[in-house]
Amino acid sequence: MFAYLVRRLFLMLVTLFGISIVIFLLLRIVPGNIVDILFAAAGYVDPADKANLEKELGIDQPLIVQYWHWISGFLRGDFGYSYVSEKPALQEILPRIPITARLAGLALLFSVSIGIPLGVISAVKQGTRLDYALRVVSLSGLSLPSFWLGLLILTASVAMFGQMPIFNPNPQTWLEAFATYAVPAAAVGFRSAALTMRITRSSMLEVLRQDYIRTARAKGASDAAVNYQHALKNAILPVITVIGIEAAFLIGGLIVTETVFNIPGVARFLVEAIRWRDYPIVQNLVMLIAVVVVSANFIVDMLYAVFDPRIRYTD
């Protein structure tokens, strides 16, 4: 178990190092930097001024020096200054994180608490009308882009209530907080719930055919005990994998959803920063997201060992 953990941790670090290089290079490949963008707006370019500004921001230095500067700062927790606001990047990013974290957490909660039970029901009732209905709903969940679903929700709420849900930055009660986050979280979580349901269903169907399910029935176990204790515990592994992968997709979905619902979270902020080629914000933020996604996958690997004793003991 310990060796498994160490191996995973090491792999995680290697992955993050690779990601940091990709992030850094991709940003440099995108044409134009902040200076180009600022000066293009001004219409007149004095090459000397431009060179001065580039020098001031440090983007005239060789790539390797720039990379080292960034990554060593990131590791120390020194994120540099935003080119746009000229405030410390950390100060710009940190207050926005809880908003997005809540949204993502709620969306994930939706997908697990709705997707898994519905997947089990769909598998147990295979071939019935209920199964078909659930499969149609889940297919639509997979086919609807979350931004479009968000727009649909907004249009519908205007048509039905004459107003649209507005983001409330300081909810007073739990209910208000839930209302503020629930709708966008549902919009972005619908897709993951649908995917979770489909994976749970197919995994359950596979497991329900196994001999040990028959054994459980032969013991006199009830349907509920057979489905949830015996079958689901075996069927859950692929579902966990998918949820881990979905964590990454969720952030992609959040970028558009935050824009649609006008929520001041990190995801929308990131899009803004990319537009300005605000390197310190983009690099550090994407790197943070990468850390979150890689950690999610690390947790998935650990959960695997928790749920499957065969993995735990193979060292």
Added chain:
Amino acid sequence: MTDKSHLLEVKNLKTVFFTNSGLFKAVDDLSFTVKRGETLAIVGESGCGKSVTALSLMRLVPDPPGRIVGGSISLEGTDLLALDEAEMRAVRGNRISMIFQEPMTSLNPVMRIGDQIVEAVRLHRNIPAKEARNIAVEMLRLVRIPEPARRAKEYPHQLSGGMRQRAMIAMALACRPVLLIADEPTTALDVTIQAQILALILDLQKELGTGLVLITHDLGVVAQTAQRVIVMYAGRKVEEASVEALFAAPKHPYTRGLMASIPAVPASGVPAQARLNEIPGTVPSLVRLPKGCAFAPRCKLAIKRCEAEYPPLADWGGGHLAACWRAAEVAEVA
């Protein structure tokens, strides 16, 4: 009507499967009885309906596609087919238990061995978890698993095939059932382990007074274990007799064929048999059974009548039943 000396009385059991290629009768008009502490063996080739018979007794035939459509199964006077699902659950694992063929896949891979036995106990006995745990360890000791307390905390993949089958037996017997159904319990095991497991089942059966229905394709196993034998072919009982009577004078050509297929060990100095005896052909498709005897197409003794009319089960004395028009000639021909 139910005879009290009979533990299990099966009458005219009929289990059918509805498939895309048509309806087939996996078990057709099967009747038999098991006495307390008795061992009844059900023998036949793959696909003859012996496993479906076992599942029918447990009412675990997968539905759809399968369904029990006729007959009665009476256990100690209770008609199992008349029980509702909750009542039947109280019977399963409690009064009737089953051991399956594949010990490697019949235990839940993500549950500890002990927990699986504890579950079986607590489903039927209203006792604290700790007490159930003690029973589980005691059962593992009973099936002669060394270090039972430690093994109870292990997972199935940490046990060998033989150990797993012992654990299965422990689980099946944990509630002291009156009837144990063993569906090919030794087929998946090494030969040396096979004998051990069989001996274990028989010992425990004697100790606990359990009735045993042993399903097997191996006549060698039958000879060692059973008091009475049923031979099944294409969903029907074709012969029933005491073990002695069956091995002494089989009445059905199919039974004779099965016996001839057992490889004989050549005496020293005698050259080995060049080729094993086999029954030509295969079991017919249950969807398109011939009108007459299902075995007729493979039978050397078949006459016109065999193809036209299904032979009834006739008593040849001492409860030796056989369904063959030419049963009288079988002994002479062979």
